[in-house]
Amino acid sequence: MSCTWASRRLVLALLVALVVVDAAAAGDGAPPKVHRNHGKFTAGPWKPAHATFYGGRDGSGTLDGACGYKDTSKEGYGVQTVAVSTPLFDAGAGCGACYEVRCVDSPDGCKGGAPVVVTATNLCPPNPGQSNENGGWCNPPREHFDLTMPAFLQIAQEKAGIVPISYRRVPCVKQGGIRYTITGNKYFNLVMVTNVGGAGDVAGLMVKGNKRVKWTTLKRNWGQEWQTSEDLTGESLTFRVMTGDHRKATSWHVLPRDWQFGVTYQAAKNFK
Template sequence: MAANATTWVFISMVKLLSLCFIFGRVAGSQSNDMWRPAHATFYGDMNGTETMQGACGYGDLFKQGYGLETTALSTALFNDGLTCGACFQIRCYNDRQWCLNETIVVTATNFCPPNYSKPEENWCNPPLRHFDLSQPMFRKIAIYEAGIVPVIYMRVPCVKTGGIMFEIKGNQWWLMVLVYNVAGAGDVVDVKIKGSSTDWIQMSRNWGQNWQTSAILTGQSLSFQVTTSDGRMVESDDVAPADWTFGGVYEGKQF
């Protein structure tokens, strides 16, 4: 009887472990499924002339390397500008009439503002997740006449050409730097600046991906540390020479 009891306990433990293994695999597969539901519309024309500028602080999206592969985000995704520069993979989903069999990758460069006076009509009102794409990007995943389509999306690494770009603005007493063309996570969460005669100086976010400091750094070469939302940091030493100018754009290292 003791031997039989031991055998029964052993078999039960094996069954329990097997069930735990199976459940773990299922739970793991679900946790790794990063696709989420949302909706998408479009703005602008086929030339993308209305996609320029925006709430992230970027300027000429063509010169800055973003082109037409851009999107504005609803409040739920924009996160007060913290998501600027992040990249998303998007495809039309579960609408046979309007969906096209295509997947796009776009960079967040703008904000789709809510309209609380029209709670039933404005897809950018919280808590809705919504992408307002450039028209050429929308027409890659859906038929133009649809106007709005259900989509699924996930965050993906940004692939950029060249190094991180730093556009210096401001004046002698106040420095603002637009940080763009960031690969990897794409969304910058911290920037530090260093003059050739200073230690590292913490910059604060002004708006979008514009970062500021009141340190006087004219006449010094400038270095930058850029940290993205995944915790990675890249340091670019002596990016701007000592004779840098306001309005100048300087290229650093890349993730």
């Protein structure tokens, strides 16, 4: 018994010593920093679903929609986009998320080859008048991908119409920084946030002016349109974006004091 207790005291003493060394290494008695994936959004697990297509062969008819984007070809999303069903759309919170999609288990429908990466920019509305298995592809609780035709044709035959797929969330890789566009007027502002990297979606948005406007939280109006009645005119504006994975990016003074409604301004940095 005495030998066992002595051994336990030795182990305890070593553990305490290790904790002290770690705290000293961190500086000022602070705990050591924890690094998680180097701050980058990582791909999620593969899940089963189905995919259809909409719009023209050139992506026409798919450039705007329920997320509030005006022209995805000019806003950094191109025509590699998708209208997602209600559970994935999540009342607009799913807008901007990126997915890797591959056709599976359909020898006559799948083309094979590499999967396609698409961005959620629209809602595939439910069709309660049709069965979930026959026409009501986007009825809740189904997770469904209505791809643009250019995206669909990369993984499947047009004649297939609908194919089983495997999909997963992946990081959004964007060129340049986050973009901000304000529309509306002095008494009611709608802020559109586009070209968001990393997780891609926007879960929260705040704005701050260089003088009178303190940090103000905006509310989601619809899709990725965010609203505030705060008078933002005449000030250099800083925006803070929070994505669905709880990461934040602050775009300091991204809008100059003489910013204009309807003009898009780009920050220097983006999520990865």
